[in-house]
Amino acid sequence: MNEIIRIENLTHTYGEGTPFRRSAVEDMSLDIYRGEFLGLIGHTGSGKSTLIQHFNGLLKPTAGRVLLDGQDIWAEPKKIRAVRFRVGLVFQYPEYQLFEETVYRDIAFGPTNMGLSGEELDRRVHDAARFAGLDEGLLQKSPFALSGGQKRRVAIAGVIAMEPEVLVLDEPSAGLDPRGREELLSNIRAYHAERGNTVVLVSHSMDEIAQNADRIVVLSDGHVLMSGAPREVFARADELVAAGLDVPQVTRVAMALRAKGLPIDPAVYTVAELKAALLALRRGGAVC
Amino acid sequence: MLKDITLGQFFPGDTLAHRLDPRTKLIATVLYIVAIFLAKGPVAYGLLILTLIVSVRISKVRARVLFRGLKPVLFIIAFTAVLNLFYTPGTVIAQFWIFHITREGVITAVAMMLRISLLIMGTFLLTYTTSPIRLTDGLESLLGPLKKLGVPVHELAMMMSIALRFIPTLIEETDKIMSAQRSRGADFESGNLLQRAKALIPLLVPLFVSAFRRADELATAMECRCYHGGEGRTKLHVLRYEARDYLVLAFYAALCAAMVAVKRFF
Numbered sequence: 001m002n003e004i005i006r007i008e009n010l011t012h013t014y015g016e017g018t019p020f021r022r023s024a025v026e027d028m029s030l031d032i033y034r035g036e037f038l039g040l041i042g043h044t045g046s047g048k049s050t051l052i053q054h055f056n057g058l059l060k061p062t063a064g065r066v067l068l069d070g071q072d073i074w075a076e077p078k079k080i081r082a083v084r085f086r087v088g089l090v091f092q093y094p095e096y097q098l099f100e101e102t103v104y105r106d107i108a109f110g111p112t113n114m115g116l117s118g119e120e121l122d123r124r125v126h127d128a129a130r131f132a133g134l135d136e137g138l139l140q141k142s143p144f145a146l147s148g149g150q151k152r153r154v155a156i157a158g159v160i161a162m163e164p165e166v167l168v169l170d171e172p173s174a175g176l177d178p179r180g181r182e183e184l185l186s187n188i189r190a191y192h193a194e195r196g197n198t199v200v201l202v203s204h205s206m207d208e209i210a211q212n213a214d215r216i217v218v219l220s221d222g223h224v225l226m227s228g229a230p231r232e233v234f235a236r237a238d239e240l241v242a243a244g245l246d247v248p249q250v251t252r253v254a255m256a257l258r259a260k261g262l263p264i265d266p267a268v269y270t271v272a273e274l275k276a277a278l279l280a281l282r283r284g285g286a287v288c
Numbered sequence: 289m290l291k292d293i294t295l296g297q298f299f300p301g302d303t304l305a306h307r308l309d310p311r312t313k314l315i316a317t318v319l320y321i322v323a324i325f326l327a328k329g330p331v332a333y334g335l336l337i338l339t340l341i342v343s344v345r346i347s348k349v350r351a352r353v354l355f356r357g358l359k360p361v362l363f364i365i366a367f368t369a370v371l372n373l374f375y376t377p378g379t380v381i382a383q384f385w386i387f388h389i390t391r392e393g394v395i396t397a398v399a400m401m402l403r404i405s406l407l408i409m410g411t412f413l414l415t416y417t418t419s420p421i422r423l424t425d426g427l428e429s430l431l432g433p434l435k436k437l438g439v440p441v442h443e444l445a446m447m448m449s450i451a452l453r454f455i456p457t458l459i460e461e462t463d464k465i466m467s468a469q470r471s472r473g474a475d476f477e478s479g480n481l482l483q484r485a486k487a488l489i490p491l492l493v494p495l496f497v498s499a500f501r502r503a504d505e506l507a508t509a510m511e512c513r514c515y516h517g518g519e520g521r522t523k524l525h526v527l528r529y530e531a532r533d534y535l536v537l538a539f540y541a542a543l544c545a546a547m548v549a550v551k552r553f554f
Contacts, residue, residue, distance in 0.1 A: 058467050081473055089471040096461075097468040099493035109490065113473030144497065158472060 003031040004166060004198055005055055005087070010064035012050050024050035026222040027064070032166065032200060037192050039213030039230075040202045043244050047222040048202050049092075052168050055200075056087040085114050088164030092171045094155030098143040103134070103154050106143050110162040128161035131194075133187040149180045153187075160191065166198040167191070173208065185212060210234070210248040210269050218245065235267040250274050298419045304532065305347035305417040310426025312533040317414045319540035324406055326547035333402055335550070339543060340406060340413075347417045357412040358405060365404050372397040420452040422525070429527055442517050450506070458499065465494050 007030040013023045025047040032038055042048045053059040054066050057073050057080040066073050073083045088110075091097070100106035107125045116124065129139060132153040138146065143154050156172065169188065173181040189212060192199045203209050209216055210230050217227040220243045226233050233240070237247045237255055247255070248269045254277075257264050262281060268274045300306075305313075320339070327333055344354060358365070378392030415423070428445035435441050466476065469490045476487050 053467065056471055058470060081475065084471055084473055091464065091468045091471070094468060096498055097465055097472075097490075097494050099490045109474075110472040113475070162472070 002034055004034045004069060005032040006067040006070075007031070007051075007054070008065045008067065010051070010054060010066065011062050012047075012054065012059060013062045016062065023062075024222055025054075028222065028224055030217060030224055030227070032198060033215075034165075035196050035198055037189075037212060037214045038198070038200045039209035039216045040200055040219065041204060041206065041209050041216060041245065042219030042225075043204060045221075046219040048219055049170060050222075051219070052089060052170060052200070052202060055166065055168055056084045056089045058084075058089070081113075085110075085162050086164055087166045087168065088159040088162050090156050090159045090167070090169045090172060092174060093152075094159075094172075095148060095151035097155055098151060098158075101142060102140050103129075103143050103146070104139040106154055107139075107157045107161050110158055114162060124161045124163060125157075128157040131160050131187060131191045132157035133183060149176055149184075152176070153184070156184075164197070166200065168200040168202070170202045171204070172201070173203070173205075181208075188212070204246070206240075206246045206248045206251075210251075218243070220245075230269055231267040234269045237266060297416065299349060299353070299416050300419070301348055301417065303346055303348050303417070305343065305349075305413070307532075308417075308536060309527055309529055309533045310418050310422040311430050311527060312529070312536055313414050313418055314423075314426050314430060316536055316540045317411055319537075319544055320410045321407060323540070323544045323547045324403055324410070326544060326551065327403075328547075328551045332547050332550045333399070335543065335546060336406055337402075340409060343413060344409075347413060349413065349416045353416070354409050354412060358408055361404065361408060365401055368400045368404065369397040372400050421449055424449040424452070425523070425525065425527060440517070442521070446517075454499075454502070457502070458495070461498055462491065462495055465491055465498075 007028055010025055010028045010030075011023060012025040013021060015021045028047075028051070030051075040048055040052070050059065054061060057066070060074060068083060068086060073080065098106050100109065104125055107128055108121055111121050111124050125139070126136075129136070134150065134153050134157060138150065138154075143151060146154065152172070156169070160167065172188065173184055176184060185208065188199065188201070191197075201209065201212060213230060215228065216230055216233045218225040218233060218240065225243055226236060226239070234247060234251050237251050240247050250271055250273070251266075251269045254264050254266065254268050254274055258266065264274075264277050264281070268277055320336075323339075324336060327336055344351065373389060373393045373396075374387055376390055376393035376396050378390035380388050381391050381394070382389040418426070424445045427448070428441055431439070431441045431445075466474075470476070474487060474490055476484070476491070479487065
C-alpha cells in the first residue's frame with residue numbers, strides 16, 4: 001500500500017509569542033494510505049481537529065511537512081486551493097455552513113469553485129446527493145427548510161461533490177439519534193466501498209470507529225499513541241483506558257470476563273466474535 | 289487574523305484604576321473629555337498629558353497597548369493635521385506653490401493631533417480597565433434618572449451587555465464558517481472589490497442565520513428563568529461610592545477648573 005498523505009514531524013503551536021502559547025500537535029508523524037478507511041480517535045484536546053486542518057492546508061505547520069502524493073502541499077502556497085479540492089474536509093456540525101437558495105446550488109458550490117459547469121456539474125451534484133442519502137425531491141428545496149439530519153447530509157454531499165481523493169469527516173454523527181447515526185455511517189461505508197477513495201473518520205466513539213475503520217490511529221496530547229488494525233489497538237485496551245479513552249462495549253465485557261479468569265482473547269471487539277469465543281469456551285468445558 | 293480585533297478590550301487587573309466604581313470612571317472620562325476641549329496653550333496640554341501618564345501608570349496598562357488603539361484613527365489624525373496646517377490664516381512662515389504654512393497653522397495642527405490622541409487614549413483607558421459588565425452596570429445606574437422619562441434604561445443596558453458578550457462568540461463562529469467554506473474552495477483573499485463582496489455571501493448568510501438562532505435560544509432560556517426587566521430587580525454587584533471615588537472625581541473636576549484658569553491667566 002502506498003501513502004496518499006504523509007505527515008512528517010508536524011508541530012502546530014497556537015499563540016506563538018504570547019503567554020497563551022500552546023502546542024496542539026507536537027512532532028507528529030503519520031501516514032494515510034490510499035483507499036483505506038482510517039479511524040482517528042482521541043479525547044477532546046488531543047489535537048484531532050488541529051491535525052485534520054493540516055490535511056487540506058487550512059492551517060500551516062509551525063514545523064514539519066504535509067505531503068500529498070509525495071508533494072509538499074506548502075511548496076507553492078498560491079496553489080493551496082487545489083489541495084482543498086483533493087482533500088475534502090467536512091467539519092463538525094457542518095449544517096451551519098449552508099447558505100444557498102436551494103440544496104442543489106449548495107452542493108454545487110464546491111464543484112463550481114473548481115471551475116466545473118454543465119453536465120459534469122449536474123452529474124456530480126446528483127451523485128453526491130445519492131451518496132449522502134438525499135432524495136432527488138429535496139434538491140430544489142431551500143436548505144433552511146430541511147431537518148437537522150438532512151441539512152448535515154447536504155453539507156456532506158457538498159464536500160463529496162468535489163470528488164476528493166481523501167474524504168475527512170470530523171464527528172459526522174455528533175448529535176444525531178442512533179438511527180440517523182447508523183444510516184449516515186452506512187452511507188459513508190457505501191461511498192467508500194463504491195468509490196474506493198480514502199476516508200478518514202474522526203470520532204470519539206470507539207464503537208463507531210470499531211465498526212467502520214480498517215485501521216485506527218489513537219491520538220493523545222498531540223502525539224500518536226497507537227496505530228494499527230482495530231484488533232491490535234483494542235488488544236491494548238488497558239492502555240486506552242489509561243489514556244482516558246473509551247473501548248468498545250464488547251471489549252469492555254471481554255475485559256471484565258478476563259478479569260474473572262476466563263481465557264478470552266483480548267482482541268475481540270464485535271458481538272459476533274465474543275459470542276464465538278464464549279461458545280468455544282463452553283465446548284471446551286469451561287464454566288460460564 | 290480576526291482575533292486581533294480590539295473592540296473595547298478589557299485587561300483584567302487589580303489596580304486602583306480597576307477597583308474604582310465604574311460610574312466614577314465614566315464621569316471622570318467625561319470630565320477629561322471636557323477638559324480636553326477647554327484646553328488652550330502648552331501649560332494646559334502639559335497638564336492633560338501628565339494626567340493621562342499618571343492614570344496609565346496607576347492602571348498598569350502598557351503604553352504599547354494604548355498606542356495600538358490609535359492605529360485605526362491614524363488617518364483621521366493625519367488628515368485633520370494636514371487640513372489645519374494649510375488652511376489656518378495667520379503669519380506665513382513657509383510657502384510653496386499655492387500652499388502657505390502659517391505659525392498659527394502649525395500650532396493648531398499640533399493641538400488637534402494632541403486633542404484627538406488624548407481623547408482616544410483617555411476613553412480607551414476606560415474600556416481597558418473596566419469589564420464590559422461593570423461598564424454597562426455603571427451606565428445603567430448613571431442613566432437611571434431617564435427612566436422617569438420613560439426611557440427603557442435597563443433594557444438598553446441589557447442589550448449592550450448581551451451584544452458585548454457575543455462579540456467573541458461570533459468571531460469564533462466566523463472563523464469556523466470561513467474554514468468550512470475555504471474547504472469547499474471559497475476564496476476570500478483575491479479578486480476585485482465586487483468579487484470579494486460576492487465571496488462574502490457564503491460567510492454572511494450562515495453567520496446571520498446562526499446569530500438569529502442564538503438570539504432565539506437566548507431569549508427562550510431567559511424566558512424559562514422568568515427574566516423580566518429592571519423593576520424590582522436586585523444586583524449581584526451593588527455599586528457603592530468609596531472615598532477613593534470622591535477623590536478621583538474631585539481631581540478631574542479640579543482638572544477642568546484648571547483648564548479654565550489656565551485659559552484666563554496665561
